[in-house]
Amino acid sequence: MxxxxxxxxxxxxxxxxxxxxxxxxMYTMQALWTQARENLNVTTVVFDNRSYAILNLELQQVGAAAAGERARDLLDLSRPELDFVALAGGMGVPAAKATTAEEFTAQLERALADPGPYLIDCVVPPMV
Structure with a gap:
């Protein structure tokens, strides 16, 4: 971001x-505030799978695919559930959640049609 x-x-x-x-x-949400303050024409799509998926991949690559429940829990982002629409709104960026391809397409078209910052919380299936 x-x-x-x-x-x-x-x-x-x-x-x-x-x-x-x-x-x-989650590491760089404050960039949204700058986008709102400066009215920057940025559309942010957050691919929301409720997991630090890259870290799960790293565990697999080092042979720790069968990590214990505690290790898997540390990489879970669902407790508490993150509300990217509320987080963006709190920083002055309009946002919407998309749970289907049709919703995502509509939100992306809207975001690209209107100048200024916009965030789409694009819910995707968790990595298996």
Whole structure:
């Protein structure tokens, strides 16, 4: 999200599409505040699978695929459930949740049609 913010500052006439995962979004949410403050034309799509999926992959790659319940619980982002729509709204960025491909398409069309920041919480199935 900070990189997308910088791109929008550098090229204010170009729309920026930011593709972000839910886990890494939690580290850099403050970029949304800057996008709202500066009215930057950034559409952020948060792929929301309620997991630090990349860390699950790393566990598998080092042979720890059968990690214990406690290890798997540490990589879970569902307790408490993150509300990216509320988080974005709290920073001044309009947002909506999409749970189907049709909802996502409608939200993306809306976001790209209106200049300024926008966040789509795109719910995707958890990684197996």
């Amino acid at each position: 900070p990189l997308a913010t910088g791109a929008a500052v550098a090229c204010p006439r170009r729309p920026v599409l930011c593709l972000e995962s839910d886990g890494s979004a």
